[in-house]
Amino acid sequence: MLFNSFDFAVFLPIVFFLYWFVTNKNLKLQNLLIVLASYLFYGWWDYRFLSLIIFSSLVDYSIGRAMGETENNSRRKILLWCSILVNLGFLGFFKYYNFFLDNFKSAFSFFGHGFDGHTLNIILPVGISFYTFQTLSYTIDVYRKQLKPTNDIIAFLAFVSFFPQLVAGPIERATNLLPQFYTKRSFSYKNAVNGMRQILWGLFKKVVIADQCAEYVNLIFDNSAEHGGITLVLGAFLFAFQIYGDFSGYSDIAIGTSKLFGFDLMQNFAYPYFSRDIAEFWRRWHISLSTWFRDYLYIPLGGSRGGLRMKIRNTFAIFLVSGFWHGANWTFIVWGALNALYFLPLLLTNKNRRNIDIVAMDTKLPTLRELWQIGTTFLLTILAWVFFRAENLEHAFSYLKGIFTKLDTPLEFIPWSLFLFLMVFLVMEWMGRREKFALERFGANWSLGYRWALYFLICLCIIGSTDNQQDFIYFQF
Structure with missing residues (x-):
């Protein structure tokens, strides 16, 4: 269901x-x-x-x-x-x-x-x-x-x-x-209302963001040999939002539904695309899985307590197993290995714990340095997502080759309305990044009428986007 x-x-x-x-x-x-x-x-x-x-x-x-x-x-x-x-x-x-x-x-x-x-x-x-x-x-x-x-x-x-x-x-x-x-x-009315808000935000992520991105991601990845570099970059960019909206949207709906029944589930995503390095990204992405591997695999293997060889071995072990957990395909294993390579320099220089707090915790906007760090981290994750989405390794490498060797103009069939939704989504996520989910306190100081107008608008967006319903990506895992 x-x-x-x-x-x-x-x-x-x-x-x-x-x-x-x-x-x-x-x-x-x-x-x-x-x-x-x-x-x-x-x-x-x-x-x-x-x-x-x-x-x-x-x-x-x-x-x-x-x-x-x-x-x-x-x-x-x-x-x-x-x-x-x-x-x-x-x-x-x-x-x-x-x-x-x-x-x-x-x-x-x-x-x-x-x-x-x-x-x-x-x-x-x-x-x-x-x-x-x-x-x-x-x-x-x-x-x-x-x-x-x-x-x-x-x-x-x-x-x-x-x-x-x-x-x-x-x-x-x-x-x-x-x-x-x-x-x-x-029964707690306050928790139930909060749960309904989280369900609403999760449905927005899934139906409006993920499912709309999926339509064009599928067109681009399934016909990648016919497209040039700019279009392929757009395909990878949209997939990054598809998988985030899809999986974090599911988690929001699950956590919000649990609140309706008086249960408290752990936060599974904490705004990972605002991370300033890969170590921070993995503390914020699929938290329940990454902490599971940390506690039941990484630490029993010795964690980062040993010498250089043990640190490298344990880092690759946890990322390779994590990749293999996602599916029986070499693409997932390469995806895990690539993230291990991203992570390793931070671990070896003891910089893997430098970004613990949320970015721009006490300010409205990030510094230029933070913006650069967020951008480069996001680009690295997009590169890795190509392997995650590709059908096989040959497809992944040909896709990446096409990015750097074939020029074209952006596809005209991707509507600007999708990018508008993505911009609104990012703004709301940024403004709500200090909370468990973006809509938790968004508009909390607004009058009741304006808040309900916001919820009604989100509902309209969800209803208007149901023609392109997709299965949840992580059902296959």
């Missing part, structure tokens, strides 16, 4: 009504309603894969309880590895089986040997990368004794399947989200 669909527009108020007016006096009933609603939400796409998420949930629930019943370190480690192998085994089969098989075939052919193996027509379950990492955070934290294992199976099933963030995050930690299912929730 898509957030930007009529189905969800009917589904959400029904669940909201049952949650606050029918089951509100019984915490377990509320949690059970969330489980059932989440399974309906997920099964709307393909009910057959419900068995997968239920099985994964039951495995980790049982392993968590078993770890809580023993102090034997060897047994606890075996249980942890059972959880890791089951979860990553499912993820590996559905997402990477054909990728590894095709590369094995290519490797054997290169050395003059045949290799028999048949690719399978595998459907990738929506959200498997997200809920797999979410359940793994539970078993790892229980193993580390940072979290007590739960005996409440309904709460645990709700934690794993919570429908607002089930299929595309944020990837919540068990230490943050699971305890919220133990506590009685009270």
Whole structure:
């Protein structure tokens, strides 16, 4: 079920009504309603894969309880590895089986040997990368004794399947989200209004920005050999806004929807395109994933505590794995490696933590130096996004070659109205950069009539842009 669909527009108020007016006096009933609603939400796409998420949930629930019943370190480690192998085994089969098989075939052919193996027509379950990492955070934290294992199976099933963030995050930690299912929730009008504003802003990002950019991004990337450098640059530029509007828009809708039900999810994006270097960009982009890899991969590998070789190894490890997490294609691995190369000089010169606060925190405009830093960082990310969007490496390199070798004039079929929307979007994001999302306090000092006029205008823009509805990009991951 898509957030930007009529189905969800009917589904959400029904669940909201049952949650606050029918089951509100019984915490377990509320949690059970969330489980059932989440399974309906997920099964709307393909009910057959419900068995997968239920099985994964039951495995980790049982392993968590078993770890809580023993102090034997060897047994606890075996249980942890059972959880890791089951979860990553499912993820590996559905997402990477054909990728590894095709590369094995290519490797054997290169050395003059045949290799028999048949690719399978595998459907990738929506959200498997997200809920797999979410359940793994539970078993790892229980193993580390940072979290007590739960005996409440309904709460645990709700934690794993919570429908607002089930299929595309944020990837919540068990230490943050699971305890919220133990506590009685009270309806907060203030939080609900704030949640509705965040949902509205998320829909604007997705429908007005991302989906409108997608139309021209697809035309340019799918026919890149026919276009010259300026058009190809525009295609990469628009894709940068497409993927940001698409993914951060989903996160805003997920977080805003959670607020309607009394839950607090972590911020997943913090205005990454206003970053002054790549290290800052990765602290602000897909925060739930980057911090997951930091805590469960980078730090256990030694982080940046060791010598030069260890710093380089760990930096490339986290970025390569992050790239591979996004998809079974060499383009994602190269995308991860390229970001590692961007990041490495900052790490080796101890400058990776120099830009912690938001840019121009106490002023309205950035300095010329900050503007230059933001611009160069944005250009580097655009270059990397070409690999992320390309069909394969050959396509990516030919696209980049076309940028520097073929001249043309900008495409006339890209309307100026799209660039106007992008300008308005950037201005609103800049003005709201100190908040969790741009619309949180935008116009807070305006009169009620002007604020409602703004919300009405945004709604009109969303309704007027629904003809070009696109799936969320991160559904494929």
